[in-house]
Amino acid sequence: MALLVHDALAQKKHLLVEAGTGVGKSLAYLLPVSCWCLTTGKRAVVSTYTVNLQQQLVNKDIPLVAQMLEGNLGTLNYALFKGRGHYLCLRKWNRIYEETLSRLQLVQADEDDKILETLSQVIDDGSWDGDRDRLPFHISNQLWSELCSESMRCMSGRCPFRESCFYQRHRRYLESCHLIVVNHALFAANLRIYDDTAGRTSLLPGYEAVVFDEAHHLDTVFRDSMTFNVGHNHLRRLSDDTLRFISRDPLSQLINPHERSRVQSDLAHILGLMDAALAVLSPDLLYNELRYSRSYSRYAGRDKYRLQQPGSIDDRIPESLRNLSRVVADWASLDLSDEDRFDINALARRYMEMAQVLDSLNALEGDGDSYVYWSEIEGRGRNKHVTLSGAPLEIGPYLAENLWTAVPTAILTSATLSTGGSFDYIRRQLEIEAEEAVIDSPFDYYNQACLCIPKDDRGSQPNNPAYDDYVSEMVLEIVDLAQGRTFVLFTSKKSLQAVSSKLRDRIEQKGYPVFVQGDMPRQALLREFKQSGNAVLMGLDSFWEGVDVPGDALSCVVLAKLPFPVPEDPVMEARETLWRAQGLNPFTHYSLPIATLKLKQGFGRLIRSKADRGAVVILDTRILTRQYGASILKSLPPARLTNDLNDIARAIAPAN
Structure with missing residues (x-):
């Protein structure tokens, strides 16, 4: 793999490379990329999906490579760079802290005030780099x-704190x-900012090579970056920021x-109009209108509804937002400091941008051809609210125009990029032309693992209640055979809750602790599972990948259902219509490849080292009875295939 990466850099080509678990893909791309950087003086970016992999690269793998190259090629300079929202804005901090000190002369400190005082001590100490993740509390x-850096509210070179700015300090180091x-x-x-500003603005310095690890997520991440949304909470925050601004000096003195x-009054009126519009567009209400149709049972209870009727938003809302934008902009002519004038202009732009988003949603620009729009219920209980969103249907053309032709070398790697030995799916979705390679895992799957698919008719009807x-x-039954030590992975929260509520007490009575996603934060859940040694963990999407439990603590992975994407998701629904x-x-263009890649990820949780042994159990027997099953099985690691649950115990038993 290292040679393939070296050649791609030397020949300025793109490369798709699937590296099976245990290959050591991080070192396989870091070593040639680092050599290339040091010998050419050019810069490379390594992009990952998960925080865990970022930490592994920066704290373990890159320091090892840097040490190896130090004597011959020189010092490798590297850095982990996060989004500006991770960093404290000193300008915002200074204002909020001064207001807090003034207020505390009249009232007693609450919990947030105490946090601010502690934060003040950390800042004064001078050793903190401004990164929220590095705070000791x-x-x-x-x-x-209220404290973090935001692009809309950044004064950049005009900021009085520009020299000490945490975020800019990190950027300068890059x-x-x-x-x-x-x-x-x-x-x-x-990439989006660079494209929107025609290259005048970027978050990163120039680079001539990029490595995308965990590259199977690129389609989703780039689409999310181009998705826009608006709802009550967005307008409420804009309203609160405005009222807070005019209630403090100097505007409290300058505005009559x-x-x-x-x-x-205008803000309260707009919020009322927005709430009324969102209520009418709530998926609950819209699906209820289908209650007498044959499709109601298919959609009932879903959190998203595709919007296909233009003009569904009250025109008075965007018009009122534009009027308020002009009112706020007029305040910039008052006797203000440069800092206050900047904040006012930024506030006016936020009103105008929200009006433009609502205009797009109202017109449904490009609906079904290039974009899809939907309403979505977020939160629960008192925090339940409706958000309106829009997203591009395909991101391949955007990447082809703005990334693949702009960067000389892009390396896309993952343990799961191909389906059935082919890269057709990932190439189609990303519209990339690249060299291709599959590097097989060094693990002996046939002797280290079995794949058990019980022959049970009930398993062929996963949509049956x-x-x-x-x-x-x-x-x-499986938990008994594996003596705990099991992941049970689901594709829906409803099924997770149904099975866990039915089994938790019965499994724990057998002496096996049960952990269910949602009981505690993900990392805490994983830590408790590892420490228990004989536990059962029931989880959703985030446990299908990026989880590493080598050793005996995890000896069995149960996959409850084949992970096909939900066809009723608005984006999926619109894309299906376009593809037809x-x-x-x-199904063959998208759903099957997606399910295959996801299943490979779930399977990959089991064998993490040459010493690991265990079993993967797929309870969805469609993989045996449907024509597509053979294609999926061909893509999975070559474990021993069995239909007998008793083989689980034999697979887990220590090798002779």
Whole structure:
């Protein structure tokens, strides 16, 4: 693999390379990329999806490579760079802290005030780099949102704190780095900003090579970066920021009470109009209108509804937002400091941008051809609210125009890029032309693992209401055979809750601790599972990949259902319609490759070293009875195939 990466860099080509578990792909690309950086003086970016991989690269793998190359090629400079929201904005901090000190002369400190005082001590100490993740204490998301750096509110070179700015200090250091590690979301944001500003602005310094590890996520991440949304919470925050601004000096003195009252009244009116519009577009209400149709049972209870009727948003909302934008912009002519004038102009732009988003949603621009729009229920209980969103259907043309032709070398790697030995799916989705290679895992899957698919008719009907009962019965038997030490991975929260509530007490009575996703944070859940040594963990999407449990603590992975994408998702629904119009079969074009890659990820949780042994159990027997099953099985690691659950115990038993 290292030679393939070396050649791609030397020949300025793109490369798709699937590297099986245990290959050591991180070192296989880091070594040639680092050599290339040091010998050419050019810069490379390494982009990952998960934080865990970022930490592994920066704290373990890159230092090892740097040490290996130090004597011959020189010092390798590298850095982990995060989005600006991770860093404290000193300008915002200075204002909020001064206001807090003034207020505390009159009232007693609450919990947030105490956090601010502790934060002040950390800042004064001078050893903190401004990164929230490096704080020695917890700070709430709500409080951090008032303190963190934001692009819309950044004065950049005009900021009075520009020399000491944490975020800019990190950015300046990047100029001296050969290697920059980021996540996919930040890379996608950088590309979007660079494109929107015709190359005048970027988050990252120039680079001539990029490595995308965990590259199977690129389609989703780049689409998310181009997705826009608006809802009550967005408008509420804009309203709160405005009211807070005009209630403090100098605007509280410069704006007459009548105008201030009128702004408050206008904001309350717009919020009322927005809530009324969102209520009408709530998926609950829209699906309820289908209750007498044959499709109601298919959609009932879903959180998203595709919007296909233009003009569904009250025109008074975007018009009122534009009016308020003009009112706010007029305040910039008052006797203000440069800093206050900047904040006012930024506030006015936010109103105008929200109006433009609502205009796009109201017109449904490009609906079905290039974009899809939907309403979505987010939160639960008192925090339940409706958000309106829009997203591009395909991101391949965007990447082809703005990335693959712009960067000389892109390396895309993952343990799961191909299906049936072919890269056709990933090439189609990303519209990339590249060299291709599959590097097989060094593990002896045939002797280290078995793949058990029970022959049970109940397993062929995963949409039957009784399927969860079948899963529960099978999991109970499997847990005994594996003596705990099992992951049970689901594709839906509803099934997870149904099975876990039915089995938790019964499994724990056998002496095996049960951990269910949602009980505690993901990392805490994983830590408890490892420490227990004989536990059962039931999880959703985030446990299908990026989880490493070598050794005896995990000896069995149960996959409750084949992970096909939900066809009723608005983006998926619109893409299927588009593909059919293009003469493509959505199932073979998209759903089957997605399920295959996801299943490979789930399987990959089991064998993490040459010493590991165990069993993967797929309870969805469609993999045996449907024509597509052979294609999926061909893509999985070559473990011993069995239909007998008793083979699980034999697979887990120590090798002779």
